[in-house]
Amino acid sequence: xxxxxxxxxxxxxxxxxxxxxxxxxxxxxxxxxxxxxxxxxxxxxxxxxxxxxxxxxxxxxxxxxxxxxxxxxxxxxxxxxxxxxxxxxxxxxxxxxxxxxxxxxxxxxxxxxxxxxxxxxxxxxxxxxxxxxxxxxxxxxxx
Numbered sequence: 001x002x003x004x005x006x007x008x009x010x011x012x013x014x015x016x017x018x019x020x021x022x023x024x025x026x027x028x029x030x031x032x033x034x035x036x037x038x039x040x041x042x043x044x045x046x047x048x049x050x051x052x053x054x055x056x057x058x059x060x061x062x063x064x065x066x067x068x069x070x071x072x073x074x075x076x077x078x079x080x081x082x083x084x085x086x087x088x089x090x091x092x093x094x095x096x097x098x099x100x101x102x103x104x105x106x107x108x109x110x111x112x113x114x115x116x117x118x119x120x121x122x123x124x125x126x127x128x129x130x131x132x133x134x135x136x137x138x139x140x141x142x143x
Contacts, residue, residue, distance in 0.1 A: 038142045039113050041069050042106040055103055072099060073140065076107045080117055081136060085129040114139040 041064045044055040054060075057069040072095075079091050088108055092101040099107075108130055111117040116139030121128030 039110060040064070042110055044102070044106065052102075055106065056099060070140070072103070073107055073111070075099075076104060077111060077116065077132070077136065077139065080108075080111075080130045081132040084131050085120075087129060091130075111136075111139055 041057055042055065043058055043062060044052055054062075057065050057072055059065055075095060076091055076099075079094060080086055083090075088104045089101060091108075092099060092104040095104065108117055108119065112119060116133055116136040118131045118133050119129070120131065
């Protein structure tokens with residue numbers, strides 16, 4: 001059965017979907033893209049606010065918890081790819097109470113540094129929307 005009532009895919013005319021597909025690799029397909037050096041995970045050090053809490057992916061010794069960092073980055077990136085133009089407040093709301101808005105913005109800025117995410121329209125410290133760029137999946141290379 002198909003997704004529409006009364007429609008059966010097995011009764012569909014087969015000649016409509018019987019065609020050849022030719023796939024030709026361009027020379028650029030064989031070239032591996034050069035990925036920039038992995039920037040460090042943001043630690044949340046802020047001289048203007050010295051009592052700012054430590055980020056969720058940083059332990060008490062100021063070392064990055066790699067598994068947590070990967071989980072947070074993957075979650076934020078998957079929300080951006082799933083909902084183009086999503087606002088950081090919405091991402092933060094969906095990850096609440098585990099990730100704060102400031103942490104979400106830190107991750108988005110890190111992803112911008114990896115050229116995986118594009119931000120359109122700045123408003124003070126928040127952004128009006130985030131879009132995934134072509135090759136966004138390479139942002140996690142090396143993690």
